[in-house]
Amino acid sequence: MEPPSPRTTLVPDAGPVPSPAVQWSQGTAADAVLEEEEETTLRWRASTFTWNQGGSTTLFGVGGEYIPADQVYGWDFTFRPNFYVLDRPKDKVSVSAEIGWVTELTNSDITTYYREPQFKDVALNGRYSRELWESGGANRGEYKTDAAMRLRLILPTSPASWNAGKYFTVSVGPQIIQKIKLLGSKADGLNNVTATFGVSYAHLFSESYTAVNGEPVRERMTPSGEVAPDDQLTGASLALDRLSTSLQVDLPLYKDLSLGTSFALLSDFKHELKGGCVTTATGCAPFDSSQGPTYAPQTAFDVSLNYPIFEVVDLTLGYNNTNLQLGYDGQRRNFFYSPEAQFYLDITANLDVIYSKVTGRGKKVEKPGTASAPSRRQL
Template identity: 85%
Template sequence: MEPTPPVEQVSPRATPGPEAGPVTSPAVRWGQATAADVLLEEEEETTLRWRASTFTWNQGGSTTLFGVGGEYIPADQVYGWDFTFRPNFYVLDRPKDKVAVSAEIGWVTELTNSNITTHYREPQFKDIALNARYSREIWESGGADRGEYKTDAAMRLRLVLPTSPASWNSGKYFTVSVGPQIIQKIKLLGSKADGLNNVTATLGVSYAHLFAESYTPVKGGFARERLTPSGEVAPDDQLSGSSLAMDRLATSLELSMPLYKDLSLATSFGLLSDFKHGFEEGCIATQTGCAPYDGSQGITYVPQTAFDVSLNYPVFEVVDLTLGYNNTNRQIGYDGRRRSVFYSPEAQFYLDITANLDVIYSKVSGRGKKVEKPGTASAPSRRRL
């Protein structure tokens, strides 16, 4: 006689609230969303209100596809394209105070045959993100070192709408996140040098909450027969017995600096703390008696780490090329071992080709060009936050 399979736990419904979606500051690659903000410093290319509007073609692939890494799992290897249109507009554009609103709209296409999508090379919409950001210049050095040291602060608000298949098929409504940033520019060799001019450190913290139909993924129209605590059989739309991440606390640190002329280097570290709902233990009546379940078993906190390093080079100021490596993964692997922040099976190499729409418009039309000031560096500085 075969043993009776374990009874699946049916979780209680929640007040509207879904998985705390990605709210990371480090650059995140294909298959993941990003909350990266773009800031143009005083060397911004144009004075248009909609500057920093971009269209990015991202190519990302698992490191094992290129023969890098010890764990080889063909079914999980991914190579794909990610397209993102990011319109940006400055509602307030003063020398020291700025308010910008932006959106992130895009889609992804997987070119390998992994287990991520149902159909081969299936294009899918990403979650749409709406962002608002207020920044203020707190302090800037003067005298001989004018502009070589600078301190800025910012506050970010983000709304993520469930427009991707994975989100709208799991009962999510939307995710809201908010958090501050502090940006510090420090002089190295100075603005007149050919490289290593300065280093910019950005420290950011954000808190996100998910609003959803249930604590667990659910799908309308899905009716699987399950046992209720009273022992009756009833249809249920629950897709999984584990909780969504209802809350996320993300902390990140990014360092960026010019290496030589227009070539720049950026690296970032992040800790993404996901908090899940804790289910109580209980008992389900069956024909052979009461079948107890352990609830969440104390696993309500799931930490993830993020590491990114990239090289960036602008081509005639209109297109940015970014070649990088990203590793965003659970701190504890499925085997129960602690993973390295620098490498995991989810690690990817990526190439970003970003068209700076405002600069292209300015060069073609001649409008919005910034008047060059004598004695100042002309190299543009565009960086992620």
């Protein structure tokens, strides 16, 4: 696959894992399932429907003054069916999907039309988890170590992805989950802390190294000096590879109220576009690639409070900052705040719990437990 000739117009790319244009869609619920939080014994437990509301912090008077067109508030709806193919005490294999759409309610430059609903990229997930070790004796279950392997396939069903010539993205990576006792399961709060460390590698399969839309959109001069129609949308390479490293910490605060926070480094790698020579009437005119560095790291920080209502609905109030490590001014950005920072509210319906309460099927045996970890967006 030969890369198109580099151009001078630069359009920032969202990375090798296609995502909708709005930034509040960060969730990867397949990674957020902790087995000790099961509310039913149904095979399709952890199936959810989430209504997310996200908005720029500047809309709420937090942060500096930025261009109003860059301020965003919108709704994100995600249906996530989940099914356990293998459901043993220590070994579990689950498959899930993420299907949804977004609607921006402000008048920024994200969508073509005002309040235009857009489909998100569809995600298909597979996850294998195994309990490696659990404490016994008086501290039985208070300390626990789990490991998991995750496989994820992203289909370009959002306008931003299918209009850029993207085919699909595949990612894979391991995960380790460690539960550590604090005050113990009998306490009203601060029972234990759960730390989840994960690494994943993703590769984007696309029509070209740069974004293309399949139809000629403008006439360009070729290296041979001829004028020909071209469908290239940008002079910068898509991020073909991403290496993600993340750490998530979940802490029950008091009874069902819990706190969660995540840190992540998203390392994007682009194809190196080389310069060349364009034939003109006066001879060869050399040019260099204008896309900038081929390595574009992003940082992500998330903190949230979670509270379940009768185990049926989870409410999550949080703050998320995902941004390029280097700003457009060449300066290193703050890890905890940037113009892209957002507040969000998730209202998540636990479909299997609702079904169990209505029909009486799949109810688990009641036993002493701890406050549940927050059902938050995963980085």
